[in-house]
Amino acid sequence: MNVLLIGSGGREHALAWKLAASPLLTKLYAAPGNPGIAQEAECVELDVSDHAAVVTFAKEKAIDLVVVGPEAPLVAGIADDLNAAGIRVFGPSRAAAQLEGSKGFTKDLCARFDIPTAAYGRFNNAPKAKAYARSVGAPIVIKADGLAAGKGVTVAMTMSEALDAIDACFEGAFGAAGAEVVVEAFLEGEEASFFCLCDGKTALPFGTAQDHKRVGDGDVGPNTGGMGAYSPAPVMTQEVIDTVMSQIVRPTLSGMAQMGMPFTGVLFVGLMMTAEGPQLIEYNTRFGDPECQVLMMRLKDDLLVLLNAAVDGQLAHMSTRWRDEAALTVVLAAIGYPDAPEKGTVISGVDAAEDGRDDAIVFHAGTKLTEDGALVAAGGRVLSVTALGKDVTAAQANAYALADAIDWPGGFCRRDIGWRAVEREAVL
Numbered sequence: 001m002n003v004l005l006i007g008s009g010g011r012e013h014a015l016a017w018k019l020a021a022s023p024l025l026t027k028l029y030a031a032p033g034n035p036g037i038a039q040e041a042e043c044v045e046l047d048v049s050d051h052a053a054v055v056t057f058a059k060e061k062a063i064d065l066v067v068v069g070p071e072a073p074l075v076a077g078i079a080d081d082l083n084a085a086g087i088r089v090f091g092p093s094r095a096a097a098q099l100e101g102s103k104g105f106t107k108d109l110c111a112r113f114d115i116p117t118a119a120y121g122r123f124n125n126a127p128k129a130k131a132y133a134r135s136v137g138a139p140i141v142i143k144a145d146g147l148a149a150g151k152g153v154t155v156a157m158t159m160s161e162a163l164d165a166i167d168a169c170f171e172g173a174f175g176a177a178g179a180e181v182v183v184e185a186f187l188e189g190e191e192a193s194f195f196c197l198c199d200g201k202t203a204l205p206f207g208t209a210q211d212h213k214r215v216g217d218g219d220v221g222p223n224t225g226g227m228g229a230y231s232p233a234p235v236m237t238q239e240v241i242d243t244v245m246s247q248i249v250r251p252t253l254s255g256m257a258q259m260g261m262p263f264t265g266v267l268f269v270g271l272m273m274t275a276e277g278p279q280l281i282e283y284n285t286r287f288g289d290p291e292c293q294v295l296m297m298r299l300k301d302d303l304l305v306l307l308n309a310a311v312d313g314q315l316a317h318m319s320t321r322w323r324d325e326a327a328l329t330v331v332l333a334a335i336g337y338p339d340a341p342e343k344g345t346v347i348s349g350v351d352a353a354e355d356g357r358d359d360a361i362v363f364h365a366g367t368k369l370t371e372d373g374a375l376v377a378a379g380g381r382v383l384s385v386t387a388l389g390k391d392v393t394a395a396q397a398n399a400y401a402l403a404d405a406i407d408w409p410g411g412f413c414r415r416d417i418g419w420r421a422v423e424r425e426a427v428l
Contacts, residue, residue: 001304002062005030005041006048006078007069010331010365010384011289014296015069015303016040017361022304029061035375036364048073051081058087065090067307071286074265075101075147090307092285095261099252099283103143103182106283113255115248117280118272119185126170129181133162139186144169146177151223151338155186189274190420191281192233193291194241196249196269197306200262202315203249204306207298207322208236209291210420215338217416224338225381228417230328230392231294234424235273244269244278252283264310293363293386294327328395328418329386330403332411334366337380341366345410347375347382353405360387360402377410385413392421 001024005016013036020028020040031054033043046057058066066082068074068091077094091097098105110117118141123129133140142165144152152174156162162183169178192210196203211229215221248269256263268284268291287295296303300321309318334341350362363386366379385403389395396418403413 001025001064002027003029003304004058004063004066005069006066006073008032008034009069009289010363010381011287011292012069013037013363013365014293015067015287018296018299018303022302024302024304034364035367035369049076051078054078055081055085055087058082063087065308065311069286071100071147071284074285088311090265090311092263092265093261096256096263097285099263100285101147102145103282104145104180107182109252109255110280113251115251115280116277118187121183122180123183124180126166129166129183130163132183133166134159136185138162141184141186142166142169143182143184144174144178145180145182148174148177149225152177153223187272187274187279189272190235192235192271192273193288194236194244194269194271195295196267197310197315198253198263198265198267199310199313199315200257200264201253201313203245203253203267204315204318204320205241205245206266206320207231207295208233209288209294211288211291212414212417217414222338226288226290226331227333227414228330229290229294230326230395230418230421231298232326234421240278244271248278248280290329290331290384293329293384297327297386297388298323298325323388325388325390326392326395327386327388328392328399329384330399330413330417331381332383332385332403332406332408332413333381334377334379335410335412341380342410343377345377345408347377348407350375350406353402360398362402382411391425392418393425396422
């Protein structure tokens with residue numbers, strides 16, 4: 001099969017690495033890719049926002065499957081345009097991608113189909129949003145309705161912080177994403193992520209993870225796109241998974257079908273483990289980043305076979321197998337991230353650090369090669385250092401050993417990724 005992978009981050013490098021291992025694969029292309037992805041695929045200069053250009057390329061190269069990594073092209077309808085041209089694509093339609101593209105859409109879906117989630121209100125102006133927030137009281141959660149690259153959510157511990165967050169949305173801090181705001185009740189508990197492959201009718205469980213969104217050790221500082229993750233998530237027992245499938249995932253899948261927008265692709269279920277049971281925080285309609293990196297490290301099956309089954313409506317006949325080991329990824333970010341990351345700083349020693357290791361890999365995210373072949377930072381989150389271990393404690397040690405072998409004075413990382421699981425393992 002000829003496959004085109006859309007995207008350029010650590011998630012896409014992990015997907016490329018896993019797809020490249022498939023015996024079904026004939027040729028893998030990536031648009032636009034990155035230097036790490038270029039080790040697995042032929043990277044092509046293709047404007048993925050130009051859907052007509054993507055369709056033309058797919059036809060010219062006889063692409064059998066397009067795999068869409070990031071959320072923005074899905075929300076913009078790239079799957080619809082590829083399907084209309086007769087090109088198979090893994091990823092939801094524009095309508096179905098509203099599950100990520102509009103937080104208000106998802107909250108209304110939950111209300112309609114009795115899916116457990118926090119109480120909320122939707123607002124298109126600041127005075128009404130502030131009045132609702134005051135009526136609920138702090139702590140409270142303020143969310144820009146649209147896509148904001150993981151930065152449109154404020155967990156406000158004081159009313160002053162909540163009001164400032166509402167103002168920021170309506171004053172353009174998140175562009176069009178903040179034209180509408182969702183104000184949610186604060187949920188107390190532990191967060192976890194659950195993934196399912198979906199074919200419109202069937203949802204196939206596809207692993208669990210926990211990530212660290214705050215920039216600093218101890219989960220302090222501003223939210224980021226994710227500073228690290230580990231899998232499996234200890235809090236996601238089989239009993240919890242069964243509850244999430246019956247109360248959240250299956251009602252969502254059937255509800256979307258009822259509304260004429262069946263969901264095909266990967267459903268990323270963001271959960272809060274509360275005293276009343278798991279509740280939905282949000283949906284994403286693509287693999288998480290950096291959660292994808294740990295999932296791909298643990299997946300024993302052929303990813304391409306599974307993605308084909310999702311596209312062809314055959315997931316009811318599929319199952320998944322996972323390595324017993326835990327996987328943990330540490331994000332190396334450019335100094336200044338998430339506000340103003342420094343770009344162009346030189347990174348050395350990545351290949352040497354990986355050499356001879358089959359239990360660890362460095363996935364590239366925001367990197368590029370200079371004309372003289374130097375690897376430099378080209379984004380905020382730059383590398384995802386990912387390793388296996390017999391448990392999270394061992395995987396953590398392996399990942400940090402690999403991260404510390406990389407020479408990059410212009411980067412930093414959190415030193416406590418996986419701390420919840422490590423604390424649990426210490427008392428066992």
